[in-house]
Amino acid sequence: MTTNSRLSGLRDATPDERRKRVAESAGLDPAQLGVLDPAAGLGVEQADHLIENAVGVIGIPVGIATNFTVDGTDHLVPMATEEPSVVAAASNAARMARGSGGFTTSTTGDVMIAQVQVVDVADPEAGRLRLLEARAELLALADAQDPLLVSLGGGARDLSVRVLPTRAGTHLVVHLHVDVRDAMGANAVNTMAEALAPRVAELAGGRSLLRILSNKADQRLVRARAVFDAGLLGGPRVVDDIVLAGAFAEADPYRAATHNKGILNGVTAVVLATGNDTRAIEAGAHSHAARGGSYTALSRFERTPDGDLAGTLELPLAVGLVGGATRAHPVAQAAIRILGVTTAGELARVVAAVGLAQNLAACRALAAEGIQRGHMTLHARTIAASAGADGDEIGEVARRIVADGAIRIERATEVLAELRAGR
Known part of the structure; x- marks a missing residue:
């Protein structure tokens, strides 16, 4: 079965419903994704075989990035991250590239x-x-x-x-x-x-x-490129401003560090979800960014002759499908099944595509509206939960603090008190 990564309305479903839809789209038995429920995932006994002196496990949210077409094949992409807006941003950027065929990649081998x-x-x-x-x-x-x-x-x-x-x-x-x-x-x-x-x-x-x-894996490079529709980005001015933002990151190591962090927001999330070594990948990426003697951006953005935005990315990606946590961690195994990749090269190509998408989304947010607007709106649910809200309260508290323009823990606490007092 061919995966369709265009799953509209996924954000409005419950986690259980999302798992069922993802399984259906990926051609999997929903039971194969049961390990994504924390109660059925990595247990302490399994953790004790993975590291020394294990005392427990820590949960990281796993989301599904949609809309990805990589080298003509659709992929639903599991991403493990604690940061709000990452999964949504990558999915949105991938949607903007679908009309141009999605992401095209190449590698130098393994x-x-x-x-x-x-x-x-x-x-x-x-x-x-x-x-x-x-x-x-x-x-x-x-x-x-x-x-x-x-x-x-x-x-x-x-x-x-x-x-x-x-x-x-x-x-x-x-x-x-x-x-x-x-x-x-x-x-x-x-x-x-x-x-x-x-x-x-x-x-x-x-x-x-x-x-x-050496984790400077410069014999294992992956390159990804895509064209992002100018109309979906917000028009010619946004395209030009993203090009200017990219040039800033190319020239200035202070900006490049944050620019590349945006790439790694996507890269690391997929690497972690699949049980690969996030520290090795990040070390390789940063060393590659400094290969010319000064630290610079890993990606490049240019205006196409048609006025759209061309994005390119090159970085080392030493990921695998055999051995280590990829085989020993039940959630990593489920993530590989969702992705539908069969070789390390395929996995690396998808990872690079996600990195480029995430980077584009961050640059667009910065150039078009400022990073805080979208990021903090999504972060509002985390703030609401931190204030003690649960169930339906989280959504309502988040909605009110966003409307107030006060996405802060103290305001969330006040709103929660008001909400409960009104019952």
């Missing part, structure tokens, strides 16, 4: 880098060449550590060596390039690096020290 640091080398330039001369031997030794990965079409692909001056002397750094297929890859490349270290040290004439993957 290659991760393991580093072996070698110190105390007397002749580092000659040591570098000795290591390169042994490339075939070292690649074969790496592949021998993971025959299953090799049988699946992955394995060691290349080896490079850097002479690195540091304040503590000159080091040699070996980079082992490994195609990790549908895994995030940390365990595979770390195992290979450990196995290579003694032979690397012997060839270099030094001592191996660190043997670890």
Whole structure:
């Protein structure tokens, strides 16, 4: 069954009704999404197998972003986040791109880098060449550590060596390039690096020290682009102002930090929902933003010849579908089923599309109306709940504090008291 991501009216349904509609649209048995109910999700016993000294679990809301078409295929996108407006904003931006075919993506593959640091080398330039001369031997030794990965079409692909001056002397750094297929890859490349270290040290004439993957995954880039309809954005002036806002983020690292945070609002939410490593993804994204020597925006916005807005995004995305929490966490498994992806590459493409959509939505809000208007309106429900409202009270308290223009905890407390006194 083909997923239809255009689910209008989803926000007006109850959580149970939403799960049923999402299951129907994704071609799933509603029972498969039962783990999204906290009572049936990750329990303490399961958590005890995931981390050390587990004492409980913390709940993060999981919402469904709609309207996404990525490379011609519709996806309903689970997003785990505590921040209001993120899911709605991404869904709205994806709707604005649907008329132009949605998001088009490309990737550089699934290659991760393991580093072996070698110190105390007397002749580092000659040591570098000795290591390169042994490339075939070292690649074969790496592949021998993971025959299953090799049988699946992955394995060691290349080896490079850097002479690195540091304040503590000159080091040699070996980079082992490994195609990790549908895994995030940390365990595979770390195992290979450990196995290579003694032979690397012997060839270099030094001592191996660190043997670890790099989260600067610049051999695993994902690129996404889309055209957003000028009329849906708010007209030519809004298009021009988004271009100006993007140029600001490209030129100024203070703005770029917040601009990229907007991208990661979307990226991290999908990565977390699917049980992948959010810290690795964020570290890779920020390192990529600084690859030119100064920190800049990861995305670009331009006006098309037809007056619409073209958005592009490039970032490293080391995500996987096998191993780790993606396989061990029941909610992550449900999220993968909802997405309907079958490879790590497909998942990365959707993640990049969500990042671009989220970024566009934030820039539009800033350029057109100011970020607080929409964000705080959605945040009003959280404020109402924090004031002690429950059930139908939450919606009514939120409505009144928005109408008052006072989306603050003290006003919500007053409104709740008034509401209860009037019963």
